[in-house]
Structures are given as structure tokens and as C-alpha cells.
Amino acid sequence: MHSRxxxxxxxxxxxxxxxxxxxxxxxxxxxxxxxIGALALGARLxxxxxxxxxxxxxxxxxxxxxxxxxxxxxxxxxxxxIMMELLIIFFAVTHAWNGLRVILEDYVGSSxxxxxxxxxxxxxxxxxxxxxxxxxxxxxxx
Amino acid sequence: MGRKKRMxxxxxxxxxxxxxxxxxxxxxxxAIGILLFVGLHVTASFFSMETGGEWTSWINDIYxxxxxxxxxxxxxxxxAFNGLRIILLxxxxxxxxxxxxxxxxxxxxxxxxFSLTAFLIIQSATSGV
Numbered sequence: 001m002h003s004r005x006x007x008x009x010x011x012x013x014x015x016x017x018x019x020x021x022x023x024x025x026x027x028x029x030x031x032x033x034x035x036i037g038a039l040a041l042g043a044r045l046x047x048x049x050x051x052x053x054x055x056x057x058x059x060x061x062x063x064x065x066x067x068x069x070x071x072x073x074x075x076x077x078x079x080x081x082i083m084m085e086l087l088i089i090f091f092a093v094t095h096a097w098n099g100l101r102v103i104l105e106d107y108v109g110s111s112x113x114x115x116x117x118x119x120x121x122x123x124x125x126x127x128x129x130x131x132x133x134x135x136x137x138x139x140x141x142x
Numbered sequence: 143m144g145r146k147k148r149m150x151x152x153x154x155x156x157x158x159x160x161x162x163x164x165x166x167x168x169x170x171x172x173a174i175g176i177l178l179f180v181g182l183h184v185t186a187s188f189f190s191m192e193t194g195g196e197w198t199s200w201i202n203d204i205y206x207x208x209x210x211x212x213x214x215x216x217x218x219x220x221x222a223f224n225g226l227r228i229i230l231l232x233x234x235x236x237x238x239x240x241x242x243x244x245x246x247x248x249x250x251x252x253x254x255x256f257s258l259t260a261f262l263i264i265q266s267a268t269s270g271v
Contacts, residue, residue, distance in 0.1 A: 021232060024225045031222075050263050096177050103170055128181075131188050138191075 016098050023091040030088050034059045041075050059084050062139035088130040097125040115130065172217040179214050180204075185230050189226040208267035215259045223252050 037039065047069070054063045060083045061072040068077075090107035101121045108114050157163065183205065186198040204210055227248045231237055237244065 019231045024229055028222060028226065031229070049266055092180070096173075096180070099173050100177060101172070131186060135184070135188060135191070 020095060020098060023095040026091045030084060031056050060136060061137055085136050093125060093128045093132060097121050161242055165224055165245055168220055172221040175217040176221060208263050211263050212260045216256055219256050220252055223248050
């Protein structure tokens with residue numbers, strides 16, 4: 001296996017290539033923090049597997065409200081977890097829509113169609129971020 | 143791309159890529175699976191919260207099924223560990239010499255972790271908690 005020596009330029013594709021990897025690492029780290037946090041909180045609150053998974057991937061009190069937790073706001077609702085949620089949402093949403101763009105562009109030949117595709121995915125990316133942030137901020141008002 | 147002959151999907155299946163090709167295909171399929179799962183989940187909860195509509199409940203019915211949860215668990219666990227393998231090999235190209243071994247190591251981590259998760263999902267589903 002020989003690797004070519006290519007000088008990387010800061011093109012859009014190179015930046016997204018780098019972002020995909022860094023956001024992948026970030027999501028693994030954030031999920032680990034969520035997982036450990038859920039275990040620590042769950043030790044007090046008799047938590048089940050679905051709650052553990054819900055809190056690992058999206059640490060929002062509203063997200064575990066369907067589980068049999070006596071008081072969701074006890075230790076679950078604070079600013080630290082808002083930051084965690086916003087970071088997870090940003091990395092996951094951007095990673096996901098960019099990944100779909102990469103997959104689709106493997107099968108799209110013409111550059112006109114590619115521009116249209118990028119515009120559509122940009123709109124969907126922005127809409128996902130707005131929708132998810134709205135869910136985060138409205139569920140913390142209580 | 144100066145490709146002479148147009149490739150069809152059947153030609154892709156005949157390509158004997160082995161472990162790396164299986165990992166690549168599974169990475170894409172699980173990516174699309176997670177995007178569909180999370181996308182529908184967020185959209186459904188957004189509209190059920192904001193409009194109070196019952197028309198989104200069919201999505202929750204699918205998501206409550208333990209078999210669907212086992213499928214999602216596979217998608218997430220495989221995508222996470224295959225992604226980690228890709229990141230490690232991309233950032234430390236010296237390890238590309240061992241890229242086939244890396245895939246075996248990856249499966250050695252993914253299979254036990256997935257089996258444990260699937261066991262716990264099925265167990266909690268059948269014990270009726």
C-alpha cells in the first residue's frame with residue numbers, strides 16, 4: 001500500500017472531509033459523556049436501557065419523559081446538558097447531511113444537478129438545525 | 143471521469159472486494175438508515191409537539207418494535223466503530239499496512255457489543271417491563 005503525496009488545498013471538499021472525521025470523533029466523545037452521565041444519574045433513579053440510550057444520544061429531559069423516571073428535572077436539567085445537546089445536534093446534523101451529499105454526488109454527474117442538490121441539502125441542513133434547536137429550547141422552559 | 147463502459151448495479155455485486163468493500167457498503171447503508179431513523183424521529187416529535195397531531199404516531203409504533211430497535215442498534219454501533227477505524231487509518235496512514243487486520247479487530251468489537259445490546263433489547267421486550 002503506497003500513499004500518494006498530495007499537498008492539501010483548503011477546498012470545500014477537503015474541509016468537509018476533515019469535518020466528517022472531527023465530528024465523528026466529537027460525537028463518540030459526546031456520546032461517552034452522555035452515557036457516563038446517564039449511568040451516574042440512573043444509579044439514583046432506577047433507569048432502564050431505553051432511557052440510557054435516549055440520554056446518551058440526546059440528553060434532553062423531554063427525551064426521557066416517556067421512561068419511568070420519578071422526577072426528570074432532578075439532576076437532568078441544567079445548562080451543561082443544554083450545551084451537550086446543542087453540540088451533539090450541530091455535529092450530528094452537519095455530519096449527516098454532508099454524508100448524504102457525499103453519497104449522492106457519487107451518482108450525480110452533471111454540475112448543474114450537483115449545484116441544485118447542494119442547495120436542497122443546505123436548506124434541509126438549516127431546517128434540521130432550526131427544528132432541533134427549537135425543540136431543545138422549548139423543552140427546557142418548564 | 144473517463145470511464146469507457148457504463149457500470150450497472152450487477153457489476154458492482156460481482157466485484158470481489160472482500161472485507162473492505164463489505165465495510166464500505168455497510169457504512170453507507172447504515173448511514174442512510176440512521177439518517178432516516180433520526181430524521182423521521184425528530185420530524186415526528188416536532189410535529190406532534192407543535193400541532194398535537196396524532197398522524198405521527200405510526201412512526202412511534204414502528205420505533206417501539208424491538209426488532210426495529212435491534213436494527214437501529216446495529217446501524218449505530220457498526221457506523222460508530224467503522225467510522226472510528228476510518229478515522230484512525232486516515233490520520234495514521236502507517237497503519238494502512240494492517241487495514242485488513244483492522245477490519246477483523248473492528249468486527250471483534252462490534253459483534254460482542256451488538257450481541258449484548260440486542261440481547262438486552264429482546265430481553266426487556268419479552269419480560270414485559
